[in-house]
Amino acid sequence: MSGSLFLSVVLFLGYLCTATSAVSLLGCVKFERLALLKLKQSLKDPMNELASWKGINCCSWGGVGCHNRSGHVFRLTLDSMSLGGEINPSLLELKHLRSLDLSMNDFNGTNIPEFIGSLPKLKYLNLSNANFGGPIPHQLGNLSSLRYLDLGSNDIPPTRGLQDHDLGWVSNLSSLRYLDMSVANLTKAGNWFYAMNKIPSLSALRLSSCEIEYIPRSVPYLNLTSLAILDLSRNNLNCTLPKWLQNMTNLNLLDFSEQNSLHGPIPDVFGSMTSLSVLNLNLNQLEGEIPQTMGNLCSLEGLDLSWNNITGQMTQLVVGLSRCFSNSSPQISSLNLAHNSLSGPIPLTIEKLSSLEFLYLQSNQLIGTVPEGIGRFSKLIVLDVSSNSLTGVVSEAHFANLGVLKELYMSLNNLSLKVNSNWVPPFELNFIYLPSCQLGPLFPSWLQTQKGFSKLDLSKAGISDTMPHWFWSLTTEIMYLNLSQNQIKGSLPLSLESISISLVDLSSNCFEGPLPRFGRDTLVLHLYDNSFEGPLPADIGEAMPVLRNLLVSNNLINGSIPQSICTMENLEVLGLADNLLSGRLPHCWSDSQILMVVDLGNNNISGIIPGTMGSLLSLASLHLNNNSLSGELPSSLKNCTSLVALDLGENQISGNIPSWIGSSLPNLVILRLRSNKFTGGIPPELSYLSSLQVLDIAQNSLSGIIPRSFGNLTAMTKIQEKGFILYENWGSYLDNVLVYMKGRELEYSKTLGLVTSVDLSSNKLHGKIPEELTSLFGLLALNLSENALTGEIPKKIGNLRWLESLDLSRNNLSGEIPSSMSSLTSLSRLNLSYNNLKGRIPSGFQLQTLNDPSIYIGNQDLCGPPLTDGCPSDGESPPSRNSSITGEEDGSEFLWYYSGFSPGFAVAILGVFSVLFFMPSWRYALFILVDDIVDWFYVTTTVTMAKLR
Numbered sequence: 001m002s003g004s005l006f007l008s009v010v011l012f013l014g015y016l017c018t019a020t021s022a023v024s025l026l027g028c029v030k031f032e033r034l035a036l037l038k039l040k041q042s043l044k045d046p047m048n049e050l051a052s053w054k055g056i057n058c059c060s061w062g063g064v065g066c067h068n069r070s071g072h073v074f075r076l077t078l079d080s081m082s083l084g085g086e087i088n089p090s091l092l093e094l095k096h097l098r099s100l101d102l103s104m105n106d107f108n109g110t111n112i113p114e115f116i117g118s119l120p121k122l123k124y125l126n127l128s129n130a131n132f133g134g135p136i137p138h139q140l141g142n143l144s145s146l147r148y149l150d151l152g153s154n155d156i157p158p159t160r161g162l163q164d165h166d167l168g169w170v171s172n173l174s175s176l177r178y179l180d181m182s183v184a185n186l187t188k189a190g191n192w193f194y195a196m197n198k199i200p201s202l203s204a205l206r207l208s209s210c211e212i213e214y215i216p217r218s219v220p221y222l223n224l225t226s227l228a229i230l231d232l233s234r235n236n237l238n239c240t241l242p243k244w245l246q247n248m249t250n251l252n253l254l255d256f257s258e259q260n261s262l263h264g265p266i267p268d269v270f271g272s273m274t275s276l277s278v279l280n281l282n283l284n285q286l287e288g289e290i291p292q293t294m295g296n297l298c299s300l301e302g303l304d305l306s307w308n309n310i311t312g313q314m315t316q317l318v319v320g321l322s323r324c325f326s327n328s329s330p331q332i333s334s335l336n337l338a339h340n341s342l343s344g345p346i347p348l349t350i351e352k353l354s355s356l357e358f359l360y361l362q363s364n365q366l367i368g369t370v371p372e373g374i375g376r377f378s379k380l381i382v383l384d385v386s387s388n389s390l391t392g393v394v395s396e397a398h399f400a401n402l403g404v405l406k407e408l409y410m411s412l413n414n415l416s417l418k419v420n421s422n423w424v425p426p427f428e429l430n431f432i433y434l435p436s437c438q439l440g441p442l443f444p445s446w447l448q449t450q451k452g453f454s455k456l457d458l459s460k461a462g463i464s465d466t467m468p469h470w471f472w473s474l475t476t477e478i479m480y481l482n483l484s485q486n487q488i489k490g491s492l493p494l495s496l497e498s499i500s501i502s503l504v505d506l507s508s509n510c511f512e513g514p515l516p517r518f519g520r521d522t523l524v525l526h527l528y529d530n531s532f533e534g535p536l537p538a539d540i541g542e543a544m545p546v547l548r549n550l551l552v553s554n555n556l557i558n559g560s561i562p563q564s565i566c567t568m569e570n571l572e573v574l575g576l577a578d579n580l581l582s583g584r585l586p587h588c589w590s591d592s593q594i595l596m597v598v599d600l601g602n603n604n605i606s607g608i609i610p611g612t613m614g615s616l617l618s619l620a621s622l623h624l625n626n627n628s629l630s631g632e633l634p635s636s637l638k639n640c641t642s643l644v645a646l647d648l649g650e651n652q653i654s655g656n657i658p659s660w661i662g663s664s665l666p667n668l669v670i671l672r673l674r675s676n677k678f679t680g681g682i683p684p685e686l687s688y689l690s691s692l693q694v695l696d697i698a699q700n701s702l703s704g705i706i707p708r709s710f711g712n713l714t715a716m717t718k719i720q721e722k723g724f725i726l727y728e729n730w731g732s733y734l735d736n737v738l739v740y741m742k743g744r745e746l747e748y749s750k751t752l753g754l755v756t757s758v759d760l761s762s763n764k765l766h767g768k769i770p771e772e773l774t775s776l777f778g779l780l781a782l783n784l785s786e787n788a789l790t791g792e793i794p795k796k797i798g799n800l801r802w803l804e805s806l807d808l809s810r811n812n813l814s815g816e817i818p819s820s821m822s823s824l825t826s827l828s829r830l831n832l833s834y835n836n837l838k839g840r841i842p843s844g845f846q847l848q849t850l851n852d853p854s855i856y857i858g859n860q861d862l863c864g865p866p867l868t869d870g871c872p873s874d875g876e877s878p879p880s881r882n883s884s885i886t887g888e889e890d891g892s893e894f895l896w897y898y899s900g901f902s903p904g905f906a907v908a909i910l911g912v913f914s915v916l917f918f919m920p921s922w923r924y925a926l927f928i929l930v931d932d933i934v935d936w937f938y939v940t941t942t943v944t945m946a947k948l949r
């Protein structure tokens with residue numbers, strides 16, 4: 001791509017090498033030989049690379065070059081020899097040394113010896129990649145003949161690399177052409193530019209990753225006009241692009257990419273840098289439009305403006321560049337404009353850029369169709385137009401001459417790929433990335449020709465066809481296979497062990513039949529939402545030893561959970577919910593496992609919760625809801641201190657709710673013990689759970705009072721405005737969030753953070769409703785129905801102003817309905833039926849809209865609208881037993897039906913946190929898989945979210 005770029009450097013090196021290649025006929029000078037032997041002695045040479053350093057003629061020793069007439073050593077090339085240890089000052093005996101190369105060795109953080117500055121004839125010094133550390137010796141400034149100095153890539157993490165506070169010495173190197181100090185820490189060397197600008201001969205300056213924060217905005221005079229290479233990538237520059245760049249008229253490569261924060265517009269000056277062949281400004285914060293003059297850069301071979309905030313259209317750039325190429329100058333081979341805010345269409349003239357090898361336009365706001373002219377790019381290797389607003393059909397013509405295309409990305413547009421069923425593409429792709437691109441309804445038969453691909457994503461492609469048998473014989477090694485969210489039918493081969501697939505996602509399809517056996521290298525297996533049947537392989541643990549992520553929820557899997565699951569030491573996520581699993585939970589869990597998510601809800605698993613589950617110390621999310629588990633909670637679960645979500649609802653678990661839930665599981669956000677056989681009181685310790693947002697212990701046999709301390713449930717005292725509150729509890733993973741799972745899971749995960757609810761209904765609780773509950777300002781739902789609560793409704797109930805659902809029905813509450821109730825402006829569901837409330841029903845605001853009389857049924861002495869009974873002061877007869885409601889004995893049932901919601905307000909949250917080993921960047925991605933929240937809740941919390949904004 002930039003072949004000519006390093007020409008000057010290569011020529012220069014060539015000069016050094018040819019001059020020294022002949023071995024001296026005279027043999028070497030004795031004192032130089034002795035000096036070399038001393039050097040060898042002090043060096044560590046673990047690979048015995050200096051074995052040839054013996055005998056008289058040191059000129060024939062490996063890496064030693066002598067002058068062919070004088071016999072003096074003038075070149076030492078000891079690179080890539082794994083050398084370490086100490087560099088002996090005997091080196092100074094080699095007074096004629098012109099070239100010293102110690103690169104690619106390991107000096108383990110030792111300093112560069114100061115005496116190297118006393119080798120006066122040195123022209124070439126390469127100490128790169130050799131793990132030198134500490135301050136750069138300023139004595140190097142004495143090497144006034146030096147032309148090439150490479151101190152780059154000496155990076156011993158974290159802080160032991162090279163550093164310098166004052167680069168003044170560099171300006172003495174008046175013959176220098178090439179300087180590389182990449183990765184040296186130059187934060188404090190504020191004079192770096194000043195020093196470099198004293199060397200008019202400099203033609204290459206590489207200062208990548210030097211933590212440079214300062215670059216002058218203006219200079220009185222620019223000496224660096226010979227500069228061909230300027231690499232300032234990965235520094236901490238926070239400025240606009242300096243204007244003086246325009247005087248660097250010989251610049252070939254300019255790189256300000258990554259980690260810098262260049263802002264402001266791209267200046268027009270680039271138009272004058274006509275020799276520029278590589279321009280990298282990616283990963284900055286540049287804004288404004290691409291300057292028109294950039295189209296004049298007719299030497300451009302690679303342009304990377306990706307990951308900025310560049311707006312406007314790409315037309316002028318493309319039109320400009322395509323004009324250049326009619327003059328048969330070298331042509332651009334890489335154009336990367338991805339991740340900006342470019343708008344408008346892809347200009348048709350792009351077809352003139354026919355030497356493009358890499359075209360990245362993804363993640364902009366491009367509209368219109370994909371120009372057919374792209375089909376002329378016979379050298380194109382990568383095409384990425386994903387995540388735009390492109391429309392229309394892509395057909396054979398678009399690929400006509402793309403014979404070397406290897407990677408095709410067209411996801412997330414409004415594109416459809418329509419080709420003849422007998423189309424034979426000219427390419428054999430390696431990466432096929434077409435999610436959300438309309439390919440169906442038939443399974444694309446052209447895939448048959450794509451032998452040897454390693455990544456294939458056809459998710460959400462509208463395919464509703466049977467999986468063809470040939471598919472599984474196309475390739476033997478797949479890194480990533482995603483066919484999810486189609487309606488692909490049929491069963492899979494019984495064994496896929498002969499294909500090495502790292503990540504498989506076949507979720508949300510119509511696959512049926514038994515689960516296939518996948519290969520030993522499988523890392524991630526997503527098969528959820530299909531109709532796979534039969535048991536899990538008994539030897540799953542041994543068969544897939546590196547599996548991290550197993551999601552087979554919502555299928556027809558039966559049998560029991562294999563014991564061999566316990567041997568899977570890499571498993572982080574186990575999701576087998578919504579199946580027909582029976583039998584007992586494995587009892588063999590061990591602390592060598594790193595399981596974070598266990599979701600086995602909605603199966604038919606029986607027996608007890610084994611105590612060994614307490615050894616899963618990383619467990620963050622445990623869902624065993626809706627099974628047939630019995631016995632008491634094992635106290636070992638108190639070791640699972642990372643638990644965020646604990647859902648054991650709908651089982652037959654008995655005993656007390658242990659107080660350690662409150663004292664030992666401090667991160668709990670969701671606690672769901674609904675519909676079990678818990679007895680005894682509610683432990684006041686639950687109020688220690690300062691992150692708790694969902695507390696559901698309804699439908700048990702709990703007795704005693706509601707602890708006053710519940711007023712301290714901190715997370716409920718605030719309005720949860722952020723959809724990702726749960727992520728925040730996972731701060732250490734947040735850094736790595738790259739890919740959120742799409743679809744249902746994410747939708748709910750967004751709202752999960754907003755949910756705050758307390759459900760204590762259908763127990764045997766008595767006593768008063770503690771006034772303290774009214775300090776849970778952030779509460780969205782409160783259900784205390786079907787208990788034996790007495791006393792009055794707390795006067796301050798109106799404080800719960802975000803409350804959307806309040807159910808106090810079927811208790812023995814007495815007194816009047818507090819008038820503050822009318823300030824519950826978010827309330828959309830209310831049930832006060834079957835109590836002993838009396839007096840006038842308050843009115844106003846939201847209460848006005850809750851005008852179904854059944855809300856109040858079963859209270860003898862309530863009066864006023866919406867009841868037909870008037871109040872005494874209205875001058876009517878004293879309220880009598882409420883008889884105005886349409887018949888039904890179970891008024892509350894009626895109400896829920898009437899409101900269109902399911903009874904009992906079940907917030908059935910199956911929150912699953914998951915750390916996913918996910919493509920394409922092979923980094924962790926965090927997502928939450930939450931299932932089955934009552935639709936109503938989703939809708940109304942979304943509305944709430946909107947209200948809050």
Ligand SMILES: *[C@@H]1O[C@H](CO)[C@@H](O)[C@H](O)[C@H]1NC(C)=O
Pocket residue numbers: 108109
């Ligand atoms: C490298 O340096 C470190 C720190 O100075 C030292 O602990 C380590 O032993 C050294 N390694 C070798 C192989 O000399």
Ligand SMILES: *[C@@H]1O[C@H](CO)[C@@H](O)[C@H](O)[C@H]1NC(C)=O
Pocket residue numbers: 158159160163185186187188211
């Ligand atoms: C670079 O050096 C400065 C001080 O000279 C120091 O504060 C900073 O931590 C260093 N950076 C790294 C990555 O070591």
Ligand SMILES: *[C@@H]1O[C@H](CO)[C@@H](O)[C@H](O)[C@H]1NC(C)=O
Pocket residue numbers: 194197198199200220221222223
């Ligand atoms: C330009 O280079 C010359 C020669 O090294 C030097 O004398 C002069 O000071 C430099 N100019 C600047 C502005 O540094």
Ligand SMILES: *[C@@H]1O[C@H](CO)[C@@H](O)[C@H](O)[C@H]1NC(C)=O
Pocket residue numbers: 219220221222223244247
């Ligand atoms: C840049 O070049 C122009 C024209 O040759 C000259 O007038 C100007 O002084 C130069 N600027 C710098 C900073 O050297």
Ligand SMILES: *[C@@H]1O[C@H](CO)[C@@H](O)[C@H](O)[C@H]1NC(C)=O
Pocket residue numbers: 238261
């Ligand atoms: C860049 O500088 C501006 C203003 O000096 C500052 O607000 C901004 O946070 C800085 N950006 C970075 C990434 O340091």
